[in-house]
Amino acid sequence: MKAMTYRGPYKIRVDRKPDPVIAHPNDAIVRVELASICGSDLHLYHGMMPDTRIGHTFGHEFIGRVEEVGSSVQNLKPGDRVMVPFNIYCGSCFFCARGLYSNCHNVNANATAIGGIYGYSHSTGGFDGGQAELVRVPFADVGPQVIPDDIASEDALLLTDAFSTGYFGSQLADIVEGDTVVVLGAGPVGLAAARSCWLMGAGRVIVVDHLDYRLEKARAFAFAETVHFGQVDDIVLTLKKMTDGLGADSVIDAVGAEADGHVVQHVTAAKLKLQGGSPVALNWAIDAVRKGGTISVMGAYGPLFSAVKVGNAMNKGLTIRANQAPVKRQWPRLLEHIRAGHIAPRELITHRFDLDDIAEGYHVFSSKLDGIVKPVITFGA
Structure with missing residues (x-):
């Protein structure tokens, strides 16, 4: 064959x-x-x-x-x-x-x-x-x-x-009717998650990415608001301002290990051939969700230590839910x-x-x- x-x-x-x-x-x-x-x-x-x-x-x-x-x-x-x-x-x-x-x-x-x-x-x-x-x-x-x-x-x-995983990610986000949900990543899984959030009762969906054509797809396919993280000074501050200073009710990490943002850690992971990768997306999720909120992790991570802000998550009273779908x-x-x-x-x-x-x-x-x-x-x- x-x-x-x-x-x-x-x-x-x-x-x-x-x-x-x-x-x-x-x-x-x-x-x-x-x-x-x-x-x-x-x-x-x-x-x-x-x-x-x-x-x-x-x-x-x-x-x-x-x-x-x-x-x-x-x-x-x-x-x-x-x-x-x-x-x-x-x-x-x-x-x-x-x-x-x-x-x-x-x-x-x-x-x-x-x-x-x-x-x-x-x-x-x-x-x-x-x-x-x-x-x-x-x-x-x-x-x-x-x-x-x-x-x-x-x-x-x-x-x-792809679509089943995105749907599962929206389930893990524990959405309550009317919630504001941020989805990090506008690849196929992120787009599926964003579209699925509406099926779970979300009242507002915001998709974050750095590629204009993917953000356009998020608007057309997932009916979402969009933010280009490369065009704002501070993505977390931007998301806080969009959510009355509180943060989103839930954040879905549909990016994972190869998130853009921290070149040094990304290169280190590549040299070690370990898919631990950059903690950028997950740390953005921890910082951008409201206190007592929920983070859903579908982005693929591996065994490499990646300096996730666990202390911030604990002090904010966050629930982090993750798995392969x-x-x-x-x-x-x-x-x-x-x-x-x-x-x-x-x-x-x-x-x-x-x-x-x-x-x-x-x-x-x-x-x-x-x-x-x-x-x-x-x-x-």
């Missing part, structure tokens, strides 16, 4: 790799029809994620058609079109039983905090991802879901991570919202690249060229 492969920081190419095979009776093999490049894939591309090995295939957002199933699979059959959550999870451990699919205890021997993720280095289990013609899907009876006939393929694709838990309500016309996740998509051109897709997305917001990978005729 053809598959994207990692060759080192900023170096990827399409290679021929052996077709995946059924390795366990509950596996399925899925022929990928659509995949996408996620903002968190760029952490891998930039060399910021530990234990990203040469030859690894990225991609944790994909849909496709089942080609083969293991002998114990009961819920899928060859020919089914499925959307596959980025979480790989067993469905039966202590954490899965509580809906914490991203914290599954049985799928990732390399970490104690996080479960498995497709195409996200050996620190999340070493599973090859969906930026390939075929992918092995473990625990096929609990993860994938047949795509309903009335759901567009590109909407289903965005539910495998348990994607499948969000699907029933999101499918309802799509059917009701409240959301159309596919509206986030701006670019499409064939698998053969995926290196160009990564370059354009990483460099923020051509107004790119969300790139999708297609697989020819």
Whole structure:
């Protein structure tokens, strides 16, 4: 099969790799029809994620058609079109039983905090991802879901991570009707979070970023007020002034480790190849939320110490809620919202690249060229 492969920081190419095979009776093999490049894939591309090995295939957002199933699979059959959550999870451990699919205890021997993720280095289990013609899907009876006939393929694709994660971020923000919510970051997840805040009852949504085209997308897609942090002297003071001097009721950090702002810490993280990264966005959240408020963290962080203002958070009486999204838990309500016309996740998509051109897709997305917001990978005729 053809598959994207990692060759080192900023170096990827399409290679021929052996077709995946059924390795366990509950596996399925899925022929990928659509995949996408996620903002968190760029952490891998930039060399910021530990234990990203040469030859690894990225991609944790994909849909496709089942080609083969293991002998114990009961819920899928060859020919089914499925959307596959980025979480790989067993469905039966202590954490899965509580809906914490991203914290599954049985799928990732390399970490104690996080479960498995497709195409996200050996620190999340070493599973090859969906930026390939075929992918092995473990625990096929609990993860994938047949795509309903009335759901567009590109909407289903965005539910495998980006939109579901944004929706989950708005849940973590603990929004009360009429609340003011600030979203840091106008990438796909931040935009999905901002749009979802209205579904949670927010009375005001403010999106912060430094790229004009993404802020325009925040206004058009998420109906949000916007602030360009590069055009104000002090972003925290600006947000305080916009909220009667109190701060927002909730702040959602949809940026994470590679936040612009503190070049020294960013470069240090890159040299150490650890996705701990810059604490800029999280510290802005701590300073910009009101006393007694809530911070929702979806931005990807790693193990590197990053000087977060924990004392400020404690003294302000803040609640900080964070996790990787348990994607499948969000699907029933999101499918309802799509059917009701409240959301159309596919509206986030701006670019499409064939698998053969995926290196160009990564370059354009990483460099923020051509107004790119969300790139999708297609697989020819």
